[in-house]
Amino acid sequence: MSELDNRISLPAARRRVSDTKERRTASLRVQRMRENLLAYGFLAPSLLLFAVFLFYPMFKSVYLSLHSTDPTGQIAAYVGLDNFKAVFQSGLFLQGMKVTLLFVLFTVPTGILAALILAALTHNRFKGMRLFQFVFSLPVVLSVGSSAVIWKFLFHPTLGMLNYLLSKVGIDPIPWLTSPDWALVSISIMTIWMNLGFNYIILSSGLQGIPDEIYESAKIDGAGPLVTFRKISMPLLSPTLFFVTVVSIIGAFQSFGQINILTRGGPMDSTNVFVYSIYQEAFVNFRFGTGSAQALILFAVIMLLTLIQFKWVERKVHYQ
Amino acid sequence: MKTPWTKSLLYVLLTICAALVLYPVLYTFFMAVMTPEDASAYPPHIIPKSIDLSNFTEVFDIVPIGSFIGNTFLVAGLTMLGQLITASMAAYAFAKMQFKGKNVVFSMFVATMMIPWEVTMIPNYLTIRSWGWLDSYQGLTVPFLATAFGTFLLRQFFMQLPKELFEAAKIDGCGHIRYFVSHVLPLSRPALGTLAIYSFLNMYNSYLWPLLVTNTPEMRTVQIGISMLEFQESTAWNLVFAGTALVILPSLLLLVFGLKQLVRGMAAGALKG
Numbered sequence: 393m394s395e396l397d398n399r400i401s402l403p404a405a406r407r408r409v410s411d412t413k414e415r416r417t418a419s420l421r422v423q424r425m426r427e428n429l430l431a432y433g434f435l436a437p438s439l440l441l442f443a444v445f446l447f448y449p450m451f452k453s454v455y456l457s458l459h460s461t462d463p464t465g466q467i468a469a470y471v472g473l474d475n476f477k478a479v480f481q482s483g484l485f486l487q488g489m490k491v492t493l494l495f496v497l498f499t500v501p502t503g504i505l506a507a508l509i510l511a512a513l514t515h516n517r518f519k520g521m522r523l524f525q526f527v528f529s530l531p532v533v534l535s536v537g538s539s540a541v542i543w544k545f546l547f548h549p550t551l552g553m554l555n556y557l558l559s560k561v562g563i564d565p566i567p568w569l570t571s572p573d574w575a576l577v578s579i580s581i582m583t584i585w586m587n588l589g590f591n592y593i594i595l596s597s598g599l600q601g602i603p604d605e606i607y608e609s610a611k612i613d614g615a616g617p618l619v620t621f622r623k624i625s626m627p628l629l630s631p632t633l634f635f636v637t638v639v640s641i642i643g644a645f646q647s648f649g650q651i652n653i654l655t656r657g658g659p660m661d662s663t664n665v666f667v668y669s670i671y672q673e674a675f676v677n678f679r680f681g682t683g684s685a686q687a688l689i690l691f692a693v694i695m696l697l698t699l700i701q702f703k704w705v706e707r708k709v710h711y712q
Numbered sequence: 713m714k715t716p717w718t719k720s721l722l723y724v725l726l727t728i729c730a731a732l733v734l735y736p737v738l739y740t741f742f743m744a745v746m747t748p749e750d751a752s753a754y755p756p757h758i759i760p761k762s763i764d765l766s767n768f769t770e771v772f773d774i775v776p777i778g779s780f781i782g783n784t785f786l787v788a789g790l791t792m793l794g795q796l797i798t799a800s801m802a803a804y805a806f807a808k809m810q811f812k813g814k815n816v817v818f819s820m821f822v823a824t825m826m827i828p829w830e831v832t833m834i835p836n837y838l839t840i841r842s843w844g845w846l847d848s849y850q851g852l853t854v855p856f857l858a859t860a861f862g863t864f865l866l867r868q869f870f871m872q873l874p875k876e877l878f879e880a881a882k883i884d885g886c887g888h889i890r891y892f893v894s895h896v897l898p899l900s901r902p903a904l905g906t907l908a909i910y911s912f913l914n915m916y917n918s919y920l921w922p923l924l925v926t927n928t929p930e931m932r933t934v935q936i937g938i939s940m941l942e943f944q945e946s947t948a949w950n951l952v953f954a955g956t957a958l959v960i961l962p963s964l965l966l967l968v969f970g971l972k973q974l975v976r977g978m979a980a981g982a983l984k985g
Contacts, residue, residue: 430888431811438802439817441858446824449835456834465838513726518719527730529971530737533963535917537935538956542736545743545949553739556756588733593975646828649919653939667830667920674834675924684834691831698826 456684463678475685484673485689488666491576495665496644498580499587504636506584507591512621515599525596532589536649543582544569544654572662575655579663582650587643591636598632599625638701645694666690740960743953744768751950767954771941777955779930780937781962783849787922787933788915790853795911796904799862804892806863807870808878824860837924851925852933856915862907869903870896909970916963934959 432439457475460468479485507528514524531539546554547568555565568578602625610620626633648667651657657664657672664672670690674683743751747764750757771777805811806818836855845851873896881891897904922933932940941955 427809427888428811431805431809431814434801434805434809434892435817437798438821438858438863441798441854442820442824442860444839445836445855445858446827446832449832449839450827452835452838453831465841510726510729513722513729518722520723524726524730526967526971527734529975530733530964530967533913533967534737534960535935535963536919537917537938538960539736541938541941541952541956542740545952546736546739551752551756551949553756553758559755585733585736597975642828646830649935652919652923670830670833671920675837680834680838687831687834691828694828695826 453684453688456680457682457688459681461678461680465678465680471681475682476689478682479685479689484669485686487661488664488669488686489693491662491664492645492666494576495580495583495647496641498577499583499644500637500640502580503584503587503591503640504595504633507588507595507636508633510588510592511595511599512625515596528592529589531586532593534586534589536586537653539582539586540650540653543578543585543650547578547582547654569655570659572660575659575663579650579654582654583644583647586650587640591640594636595629595632598629601632602628634701638698641697641701642694645690645697666693737960737964740953740956743950744957745954746950748948748950751948751953764950767950768958771951771955771958774951775937775941775955776929777937777958780932780934781959783931784916784934785962787849787852788912790849791856791915792908792912794853794857795859795862796908798858799907800866800897800900800904801892802858802863803866803870804888804896806867808892808896809888821860821863825864833920833924840925846925847927847931852922852931853915855921859907859911862911865907866900866903869900873899 456467458470458472460471460475462468510528514521514528546552549555549565549567549570552568554568558564558566567574569575606624606628607620610624615623646667647665648671651663651665651668652671655663657668666686667690670683670686673679673686742757742760744767745763745765746757746760746767747762750761802821806814806821840846840851840855843851845854877895878891881895886895917935918933919935923936926932926936929937929940938956938959941952
């Protein structure tokens with residue numbers, strides 16, 4: 393019962409008791425009906441959109457993954473689990489998985505650590521901190537499209553600024569995007585930069601959420617800045633760190649834009665992450681069946697990761 | 713900690729970090745104002761020797777930057793508006809109404825948050841194509857008009873509104889619809905603002921979906937359009953960067969004027985959501 397339906401007893405109405413009771417139950421039923429209808433009316437737009445663009449596609453994905461399709465997307469034949477078998481046998485899946493895991497490993501810990509250090513260093517009331525906070529938040533508004541284009545030219549083998557600066561300190565030019573050994577590292581560097589804004593903003597607000605009194609009493613007890621950070625900031629920050637980690641890992645698994653612009657999965661599949669190979673399978677090779685099979689595998693992996701994190705990591709998280 | 717020595721060390725450290733973070737953006741603006749000779753010179757200039765503003769007008773002749781930016785703002789704006797409407801309505805039903813099957817519907821909403829978007833991408837593309845919605849604004853926006861995350865955010869806020877308000881409204885003969893429109897929505901401006909920024913940025917930054925559903929340059933959004941620049945004329949770097957600078961300028965201005973709101977919005981997502 394919502395608050396709006398609580399009967400308010402007004403002294404005005406004085407009818408025979410049984411009559412009132414009857415009317416009351418009847419009108420209550422009508423009211424309940426009306427509230428049900430109204431509630432579903434409020435939910436209708438969302439429910440309709442979810443039905444068409446979320447629930448139906450989920451089933452369609454499963455259906456597609458069990459069939460082979462012609463290039464226009466029409467179902468050609470039922471193939472059972474052949475699509476999944478093909479994905480595993482082609483080595484595509486293993487390669488994609490390996491690249492994606494490496495990418496997570498390169499970007500997530502480094503990205504969070506860098507943002508955490510910057511957030512800790514700017515968490516004080518010195519002059520000019522506003523300016524630094526602005527600069528470190530800045531990448532958040534730069535989208536993957538523009539960031540990737542900028543970095544593509546920074547990475548340029550001969551004319552790019554990065555190799556020029558390296559030559560200044562006597563380091564040979566690095567084949568950033570053209571060598572299989574470097575391509576994933578280069579994309580990771582760019583991704584860390586791109587994610588810095590978000591991570592920094594979230595971790596700084598987390599730090600600001602810790603009450604000043606705790607720091608003051610620590611100071612009175614004679615704790616230095618490093619001890620304070622380790623014993624007070626870190627534990628109190630752990631829910632925020634947990635959130636940033638979950639979001640970063642899932643984000644890394646879903647990366648596509650920077651790959652498509654910088655390397656198109658190459659050289660030699662060294663940057664062929666999971667979503668990129670789904671894209672290629674479905675929208676370049678027009679094999680919607682195997683594409684859907686890969687997408688469902690991605691779904692399973694992300695689901696598993698999220699569950700593991702909530703089960704294991706959350707236990708070590710300190711909630712205030 | 714507070715000695716002048718450590719303090720200046722901190723400033724030096726932060727300045728180096730800031731320079732590293734800022735440089736790609738500065739580089740964009742430096743390159744955007746260079747003459748073609750300067751831009752392709754070797755060794756490259758770290759800062760421009762000359763300032764040539766004609767790049768900004770010239771880039772409009774190569775690609776329809778104006779319509780890229782227009783499309784992006786239209787698509788992001790429409791999605792934002794749609795999400796605000798659908799999410800606030802659904803959130804009101806969950807927060808303030810009582811109906812049969814509430815728990816079932818609610819857990820359905822929870823479940824949608826677990827589905828990564830890539831899983832629905834292929835069937836959605838086929839749906840949009842079969843409706844003839846490729847290369848159209850409805851194809852770009854309609855699949856994203858409902859949001860489970862936004863519904864949760866708003867539901868949380870609506871539930872915090874004091875109960876007494878409802879009782880007073882009820883005595884005054886106010887029904888659900890009028891209560892929602894003239895009391896709940898105006899009171900929820902901070903939460904609605906948070907969701908607005910969130911959905912706008914999300915849509916503004918989306919890359920894969922616009923890449924799939926648009927084909928003609930006139931319908932492309934900024935994110936796709938910007939990467940078209942580099943294929944046009946690979947030597948005219950100054951023009952590529954003039955285009956990039958034009959594209960990132962609106963979002964930089966958004967940051968200058970909206971940093972506080974943005975931070976509040978993101979923190980709300982992280983700490984409460």
